[in-house]
Amino acid sequence: MPSRKEPDASASVPSFYGAELRYRREAAGLTLAQLIDGSFRGIPFLSQIEHGERRMPMDLAKHVDVRLGTDGFFQRRCEDVRRARQSGHAEYFADVVAMERGAETIEEWSPILVPGLLQTADYARAVIRAAQPRATHERVEEMVSARMSRASLFEQDESPEFWAILDESVIRRRVVPSRHMAELLEHVIDVVHAARGVLQIVPETAACHPFMMGTARVVTFPDAPAMTYMEAMYSGQVIDSPDLVRKYQRSYDRLKAAALSPRTSLNMIEKAAAGYRNGRRRRRLDRRPPA
Known part of the structure; x- marks a missing residue:
């Protein structure tokens, strides 16, 4: 299986958000499976968020903030990502x-x-x-x-x-x-x-x-x-x-x-x-x- 291309964090707000999530996760020494454990989401979903391809839902943002100890950072930025991602689309x-x-x-x-x-x-x-x-x-x-x-x-x-x-x-x-x-x-x-x-x-x-x-x-x-x-x-x-x-x-x-x-x-x-x-x-x- 080919390795996924590293995302460009400067490409968009969702890409920056996803890159920050990945940085915080790896800094905490957690795998995708470990971070997603206990939520109602799957590993592919979290991976797509890290690569700026999907929006972080509020329930998962709350879960991530608790697991990573990020003091509500990902919850606060959910709305910013939503507005940036929408950009002319429903x-x-x-x-x-x-x-x-x-x-x-x-x-x-x-x-x-x-x-x-x-x-x-x-x-x-x-x-x-x-x-x-x-x-x-x-x-x-x-x-x-x-x-x-x-x-x-x-x-x-x-x-x-x-x-x-x-x-x-x-x-x-x-x-x-x-x-x-x-x-x-x-x-x-x-x-x-x-x-x-x-x-x-x-x-x-x-x-x-x-x-x-x-x-x-x-x-x-x-x-x-x-x-x-x-x-x-x-x-x-x-x-x-x-x-x-x-x-x-x-x-x-x-x-x-x-x-x-x-x-x-x-x-x-x-x-x-x-x-x-x-x-x-x-x-x-x-x-x-x-x-």
Whole structure:
């Protein structure tokens, strides 16, 4: 197993917080297992905090302060880390953004919307505005900017392997004007190619298949257990139970079998983009099951 890259404590507030936690733990002569013992958390969770990838929850901060004798230091700094980590993202999603950058593989199923990593600014703006109609212009633009910046992970020297599966309705739903929909779908193709990723479409003609209910993202890491992320309208949940993660991984593998091939899927997206460019709307009567 390769050793994990040492975090840069100057990179961000969460990184500084995690580096300080690691320094205090090692100064006390404790292993990760010894420090986490007696809490309701696991070793991988604590390790991700030390590397600035997850936020320290208050219950664990209290536990750490008691075990390390740090006089409430980690409790007092929890709110600082929370605000720094959020930075344009929903609080429940901030940890996931940090974990993306250290991921080995990202496998995503999206039945409703184009995944955030593949969105354009116009599409993201429309989605955010629909979900938060009372948000100020400044807040919306902050969130759009944060979402756009996530795709920079594909520019890393060791970028994660990316696999996305979309329901066909995602590319048919005109969330933004036709010109912007064409730009979105062309952007999706460009990002998939640039990331050397894989994209599949589950056709509307498909019958029942795994993941009929809700979105799902399975993320693996080179030096930590895999996790699954599930998201609803205003909340998200990280699942790191090994047994549950394996079940989601198996379901995702079955979903791959239910989807069209990558080449056929990209061809479908190209045709949909051309249709938006040329002002054509596909009629239901013209739909044919894929060959």
